[in-house]
Amino acid sequence: MATMNMLQAIRDALDLKMADDDNVVIFGEDVGYFGGVFRATDGLQKKYGKNRVFDAPISELGIIGAAVGMGAYGLRPVPEIQFADYILPAYDQIASEAARLRYRSSGEFFAPITIRTPCGGGIYGGQTHSQSPEALFTHVAGLKVVMPSNPYDAKGLLISSIEDDDPVIFFEPKRIYNGPFDGHHDRPVVPWSKHPASEVPEGLYRVPIGKAAVALEGSELTILAYGTMVHVAIAAAQESGINAEVIDLRTLLPLDEETIVASVKKTGRCIVLHEATQTSGFGAELATIVQEHCFYHLEAPILRVAGYDTPYPHAQEWDYFPGPARVIDAMREILETA
Amino acid sequence: MEINYKSGFQVPEPSSRPGDTPNFSYLSLPSPLDSVRPDTSCKASEMRDLAYGLVRVLDDSGMAVGPWNPNVDAEFLVRGLRAMEKTRLFDERMMRAQRQGKTSIYVQCRGEEAVSCAHQMALEKGDMCFPTYRQQGLLIAQDFPIVDMMCQIFSNAKDKLGGRSLPFFYSERDYGFFSISGNLGTQFIQSVGWAMASAIKGDDRIASGWIGDGASAESDFHAAMVFASVYQPPAVLNVVNNQWAISSFHGISGGAEANFACRGHGFNIASLRVDGNDFLAVYAASSWAIERARKNLGPTLIEWVTYRAAAHSSSDDPSKYRPDNSFDLWPLGDPILRLKNHMIQLGIWSEEKHQALIDELTLEIKEAGKQAESFGTLGKGSKPSVSEMFNHVYKDMPAHLRRQRQKLGV
Numbered sequence: 062m063a064t065m066n067m068l069q070a071i072r073d074a075l076d077l078k079m080a081d082d083d084n085v086v087i088f089g090e091d092v093g094y095f096g097g098v099f100r101a102t103d104g105l106q107k108k109y110g111k112n113r114v115f116d117a118p119i120s121e122l123g124i125i126g127a128a129v130g131m132g133a134y135g136l137r138p139v140p141e142i143q144f145a146d147y148i149l150p151a152y153d154q155i156a157s158e159a160a161r162l163r164y165r166s167s168g169e170f171f172a173p174i175t176i177r178t179p180c181g182g183g184i185y186g187g188q189t190h191s192q193s194p195e196a197l198f199t200h201v202a203g204l205k206v207v208m209p210s211n212p213y214d215a216k217g218l219l220i221s222s223i224e225d226d227d228p229v230i231f232f233e234p235k236r237i238y239n240g241p242f243d244g245h246h247d248r249p250v251v252p253w254s255k256h257p258a259s260e261v262p263e264g265l266y267r268v269p270i271g272k273a274a275v276a277l278e279g280s281e282l283t284i285l286a287y288g289t290m291v292h293v294a295i296a297a298a299q300e301s302g303i304n305a306e307v308i309d310l311r312t313l314l315p316l317d318e319e320t321i322v323a324s325v326k327k328t329g330r331c332i333v334l335h336e337a338t339q340t341s342g343f344g345a346e347l348a349t350i351v352q353e354h355c356f357y358h359l360e361a362p363i364l365r366v367a368g369y370d371t372p373y374p375h376a377q378e379w380d381y382f383p384g385p386a387r388v389i390d391a392m393r394e395i396l397e398t399a
Numbered sequence: 400m401e402i403n404y405k406s407g408f409q410v411p412e413p414s415s416r417p418g419d420t421p422n423f424s425y426l427s428l429p430s431p432l433d434s435v436r437p438d439t440s441c442k443a444s445e446m447r448d449l450a451y452g453l454v455r456v457l458d459d460s461g462m463a464v465g466p467w468n469p470n471v472d473a474e475f476l477v478r479g480l481r482a483m484e485k486t487r488l489f490d491e492r493m494m495r496a497q498r499q500g501k502t503s504i505y506v507q508c509r510g511e512e513a514v515s516c517a518h519q520m521a522l523e524k525g526d527m528c529f530p531t532y533r534q535q536g537l538l539i540a541q542d543f544p545i546v547d548m549m550c551q552i553f554s555n556a557k558d559k560l561g562g563r564s565l566p567f568f569y570s571e572r573d574y575g576f577f578s579i580s581g582n583l584g585t586q587f588i589q590s591v592g593w594a595m596a597s598a599i600k601g602d603d604r605i606a607s608g609w610i611g612d613g614a615s616a617e618s619d620f621h622a623a624m625v626f627a628s629v630y631q632p633p634a635v636l637n638v639v640n641n642q643w644a645i646s647s648f649h650g651i652s653g654g655a656e657a658n659f660a661c662r663g664h665g666f667n668i669a670s671l672r673v674d675g676n677d678f679l680a681v682y683a684a685s686s687w688a689i690e691r692a693r694k695n696l697g698p699t700l701i702e703w704v705t706y707r708a709a710a711h712s713s714s715d716d717p718s719k720y721r722p723d724n725s726f727d728l729w730p731l732g733d734p735i736l737r738l739k740n741h742m743i744q745l746g747i748w749s750e751e752k753h754q755a756l757i758d759e760l761t762l763e764i765k766e767a768g769k770q771a772e773s774f775g776t777l778g779k780g781s782k783p784s785v786s787e788m789f790n791h792v793y794k795d796m797p798a799h800l801r802r803q804r805q806k807l808g809v
């Protein structure tokens with residue numbers, strides 16, 4: 062075991078897969094010599110050479126388009142998109158190409174690509190360094206969408222993603238790279254070393270894609286969350302004294318419906334929580350699944366706590382960000398319903 | 400006093416529209432003797448002129464001349480002619496099948512057969528083409544079983560792709576033919592990625608990417624050029640300038656103020672502009688670029704100057720936007736006729752032999768058609784099972800898809 066933050070866990074997963082499989086290649090903007098703007102690939106070019114870890118032109122379309130071709134050749138590319146906000150130029154190559162290549166060719170060609178990209182807010186990044194575009198990808202047949210909330214899962218899920226023969230969008234909530242941020246921006250940063258999930262096994266291990274985890278057991282209500290919001294939900298439960306169960310989805314597509322349904326059937330109340338804008342957000346999918354499977358167990362309407370339907374603001378970041386106060390309000394509201 | 404400012408806004412217009420006499424004066428036709436054939440190790444910066452000229456081999460009298468003459472033997476010429484004629488006859492038959500309701504849509508490559516057929520004949524096994532929907536000649540020139548192509552076109556029970564893809568969106572990995580996408584241009588950068596992978600692995604296989612004049616306006620084209628320039632992978636990048644997108648002429652994609660080949664210069668990529676209706680020029684230029692790639696001497700951009708003789712697709716009516724007799728007056732002529740005349744000049748071919756070839760191929764295609772139709776045509780006879788719709792979305796079917804399939808009862 063070693064104590065790692067998210068970045069170290071991600072780098073460790075990349076390092077191990079590079080050593081394990083010659084077909085793994087890493088490229089993206091600034092990822093080579095410099096090791097990435099968040100340093101997730103630090104040292105990898107030196108260790109594995111420029112043939113396998115290299116800088117790419119500032120062309121997200123080009124990065125993913127090239128990755129599709131490399132995947133078709135037989136490599137296992139792990140491109141980085143520097144910020145999820147900049148993934149849209151590559152959207153066609155992801156949604157129409159990587160996602161459908163297998164379908165189009167009856168599996169003759171496929172795109173075993175893992176697209177790593179930092180997402181989410183909380184760093185005063187404004188409109189272009191804060192967004193959570195996961196719903197743009199969960200809507201696409203043929204993709205897998207993953208978002209870990211801690212170092213242990215980040216490493217295990219990244220290894221699973223790289224080994225997966227289907228394209229995976231691997232979202233890394235950048236605010237929790239260095240510590241489990243619970244939404245209290247005015248408090249000092251807590252390092253990962255204080256968190257049990259920073260205990261990371263050395264060597265390869267896998268966290269399966271498509272399996273959620275119960276991050277906090279409880280009985281009064283269920284909060285469905287992922288990424289940074291898992292920590293916000295736990296903080297809200299602890300601060301309010303409400304006995305909430307927090308489900309960390311970990312994978313959004315394919316979704317672990319069993320874990321969700323079991324929890325909501327048990328608690329009878331459900332809040333869906335995400336940073337992304339509310340309308341047509343992934344929470345809408347979650348709410349639908351809950352009502353389809355748990356309708357007769359529900360004791361209150363499902364509530365959504367999400368980013369407001371505005372572009373991500375700068376100065377108003379902490380009014381926008383769905384922090385513990387908003388979650389506690391929602392928990393109180395849902396418990397007041399008889 | 401009123402001042403009339405001339406608007407600086409312009410929308411390019413083709414040289415002729417319906418009712419006009421086709422005017423191709425914009426195309427200058429240098430003699431094959433005017434061209435220079437550099438060594439394949441030539442620096443891109445030392446062969447700039449080749450992007451402004453036109454690589455040709457067949458002269459006006461039908462003889463193979465000049466530095467690009469590949470000096471191939473008679474057997475090779477017969478194979479080339481056969482591939483082109485077979486492609487055309489196949490297209491004609493499939494076009495009729497579409498009119499008879501046996502498939503939803505069809506796209507012919509009439510007039511452009513030399514580009515795909517001769518290029519294919521310069522490739523080696525293991526190389527990978529990333530084609531558009533108009534390069535069926537790449538398969539036919541390899542004697543790919545046309546019954547299989549037809550089964551896919553008819554989306555019948557023997558469609559290898561299980562009915563999931565549009566007709567003629569073939570995927571034939573073992574024949575170096577990458578799965579066709581309907582999203583224009585996407586495959587161009589993918590071909591560069593494939594070539595990068597080949598270089599990373601120290602492999603000597605090369606990628607050949609394809610794009611149309613119209614689609615070359617997509618960002619994917621430019622991404623491909625940037626990546627090809629930066630990483631120098633073993634790729635041949637083909638722009639098939641058949642003068643037309645659907646109803647838009649090449650000027651709408653930026654091909655009037657500058658040609659497509661010279662776009663390579665900004666990236667210092669070796670660039671050739673080639674008579675795409677000259678089978679021997681296509682073979683020679685392809686061989687040059689393929690050798691250059693295989694020796695890791697860098698990528699090449701090739702503009703194939705050709706003409707889309709048929710409608711864009713079975714859904715299109717070109718008489719609405721260009722003169723009907725355009726192809727008859729196209730200065731680069733018909734690639735099949737030109738090769739045939741050359742072979743007659745050489746004394747290795749005759750009208751009789753050609754008719755015999757047409758008869759033989761027509762019969763072969765007819766037989767194949769019958770066989771394919773016996774497995775069904777679109778919406779008629781046997782067809783892929785409904786459950787095929789759910790296959791190959793992922794390697795392993797996830798639970799939510801399984802539930803949807805079960806609900807449909809298939």
Ligand SMILES: Cc1ncc(C[n+]2csc(CCOP(=O)(O)OP(=O)(O)O)c2C)c(N)n1
Nearest residue numbers: 533581582583611612613614641643644645
């Ligand atoms: C991204 C995208 N935009 C538009 C279309 C619709 N479309 C299909 S073919 C075509 C014209 C393409 O022209 P060109 O690239 O010159 O190829 P050609 O058909 O002449 O071979 C258009 C606009 C498409 N398939 N994909």
Ligand SMILES: [Mg+2]
Nearest residue numbers: 611612643644
């Ligand atoms: Mg065209």
